[in-house]
Amino acid sequence: MTVSTPSSSAKVRLDTYLARQGLKHTRQRELILETFMGQSGHLTSEQLYREVEKRSPVIGAATVYRALKLFVEAGIATASQFRDGVTVYETRRAHHDHMLCLRCDKVIEFEDDEIERRQERIAGEHGFELVRHRHDLYGYCADCR
Amino acid sequence: MTVSTPSSSAKVRLDTYLARQGLKHTRQRELILETFMGQSGHLTSEQLYREVEKRSPVIGAATVYRALKLFVEAGIATASQFRDGVTVYETRRAHHDHMLCLRCDKVIEFEDDEIERRQERIAGEHGFELVRHRHDLYGYCADCR
DNA sequence: CTTGGTGCAAATCGTTTGCACCGTC
DNA sequence: GACGGTGCAAACGATTTGCACCAAG
DSSP: OOOOOTTOOHHHHHHHHHHHHTOOOOHHHHHHHHHHHHSOSOEEHHHHHHHHHHHOTTOOHHHHHHHHHHHHHTTSEEEEEOSTTOEEEEESSSOOEEEEETTTOOEEEEOOHHHHHHHHHHHHHTTOEEEEEEEEEEEEOTTTO | OOOOOTTOOHHHHHHHHHHHHTOOOOHHHHHHHHHHHHSOSOEEHHHHHHHHHHHOTTOOHHHHHHHHHHHHHTTSEEEEEOSTTOEEEEESSSOOEEEEETTTOOEEEEOOHHHHHHHHHHHHHTTOEEEEEEEEEEEEOTTTO
C-alpha cells in the first residue's frame, strides 16, 4: 500500500490517500492530523484525544481512534504497542528505534544504518518483503541502573 | 533479576525461583509449566489456557495468566505483544526475532549475531543496560507477496 | 441525494482483581 | 496454623462497533 512520495507533506499525503480510496476529507480528520503532527514524539491514542478535545470538544474519542488507524494506512503514522494494551503512534517522518527504561519508562531513540541494512538482507534471504519493523531495547537507563 | 543457570531445566528454575522468593510450588503451576514447555513456539495466554483446560478443566484462566507472569519473572518465558492487546509468550531457551506476515500472520524466526552485537554496543553508548529486546519485521512472506 | 463520517453509548476483548476457600510450607 | 494460591465472577481499560444523524462529493 501507500506509494511514498517523499517530498509530500502529511496533509497532502492524507488528501491523496483519501482521494484514491474514495474517502472523504473532513474537518475532524484535518484537525486531528494537525494536532498529531504538532505533538512531536510518541503519542498515545488517548493523549492525542485529549489534545484534540482541547481544540474542539465535540470530537469524540472514536473519531480520533479511527483517524489514527487511517493515518497508519495512509503511511503518515506508525503504530506500536509498548506496554500492556496501549498503542503508541508516531509520525513516520524519521524512522528510529527505541530504548525503553524498565524503571522510569524513559524512551531514548536510536538509529543504526547497519542494522537497517541487515534487516533488509535477512528479510530478502527468506523471500520476505519488508514493510516496516520495530526494534525495541528494554533495560535500564543511565540514571536508573 | 533472575540469575541464569544455563543448564537448569525450566522446572528446576521455577522451583529455585519459588523457593528464593518464598512462594509455593503448586500442582497448577507445575501443570501449566509442563503444558507451556510442551507447546513449542509462540503462545497466547488464552491458547495456553485452552490447552491447560484440556488436561485439567478446574484450572481457571486467572491462574494461567498469573502463572505466565510468574514464568516471566522467573526468566523461563518472555512476553511480547504482537497485535492489539494480545500478549504472546514463548520459552526463553533460544533467543530469536520475528518476521510477521501482514497478510497470513505467519511467523518466521530469525537471528543475527551482528545485530545482537550492535544492539549491545548502541545501548552501551547511551549508558543503557540492555536487559532484553524485541525486533519484529513486518511485511509479506514469500507465499503472500 | 448517495455514501462515507461522526458522536454517542453500549459492547468487546484480553487481562486483572476482590474475595472466600484451599493447599503448601 | 499462617500465608500464599486458586477459582470464580465482577471489574477494568483500551479500543471497537451499532446506530441515527450529518456532511462531503
